[in-house]
Amino acid sequence: MRIILFVTAIFCALIVSSCSFGPKSSYGFTLPEGNAEYGKAYFVEYRCVDCHTVAGLEDELLAPEGIDPIMNVVLGGPATHIETYGELVTSIINPSHKVSEQYRVTPSIDEPQSMMRNYNSIMTVDELIDLVAFIQDQYELMPMTPTVYKIY
Numbered sequence: 099m100r101i102i103l104f105v106t107a108i109f110c111a112l113i114v115s116s117c118s119f120g121p122k123s124s125y126g127f128t129l130p131e132g133n134a135e136y137g138k139a140y141f142v143e144y145r146c147v148d149c150h151t152v153a154g155l156e157d158e159l160l161a162p163e164g165i166d167p168i169m170n171v172v173l174g175g176p177a178t179h180i181e182t183y184g185e186l187v188t189s190i191i192n193p194s195h196k197v198s199e200q201y202r203v204t205p206s207i208d209e210p211q212s213m214m215r216n217y218n219s220i221m222t223v224d225e226l227i228d229l230v231a232f233i234q235d236q237y238e239l240m241p242m243t244p245t246v247y248k249i250y
């Protein structure tokens with residue numbers, strides 16, 4: 099009996115901690131709806147194409163002529179580990195939050211830094227929103243409800 103109670107307690111603790119709504123959780127985070135067409139253009143303009151191809155758009159979104167891509171991390175399509183909208187946004191504005199072993203600047207240190215470029219000081223929020231709208235269409239993400247702003 100005691101064992102059963104103990105196991106139930108651990109189980110409950112796990113559930114509570116896995117969907118924590120603490121001050122630093124992403125609960126309630128949404129961006130306004132973006133324009134995917136603009137996002138696609140920014141994807142080339144910001145040279146995401148230096149390191150990424152987009153599944154199904156490999157021939158369309160290319161690095162500028164004469165420039166060799168640095169690497170090829172495929173975005174979208176079925177082979178992906180992005181599952182939520184929050185993860186997608188995080189992967190752009192905080193790429194070092196979760197970095198695969200192979201994409202660490204220095205593989206051995208504890209605090210990994212992603213090889214991905216940091217755009218936070220050069221990209222506007224509007225551009226980010228449009229990029230997310232474009233990339234989101236390439237994944238099957240868990241649904242999110244965008245914030246609708248009234249026009250005053």
Ligand code: HEC
Pocket residue numbers: 141144145146147148149150168171173178179180186189190193196197198199201202212213214215217229233
């Ligand atoms: C210098 C190379 C480089 C550039 C430029 C770059 N990225 Fe990345 N990006 C990466 C690498 C490497 C990863 C793999 C994730 C990691 O660090 O583990 C990644 C991961 C991602 C992911 C998550 C993919 C996944 O399945 O986890 C997204 C989304 C993404 N990048 C979007 C962008 C966008 C949008 C741009 C342009 C604004 C961009 N990247 C520019 C290198 C780059």
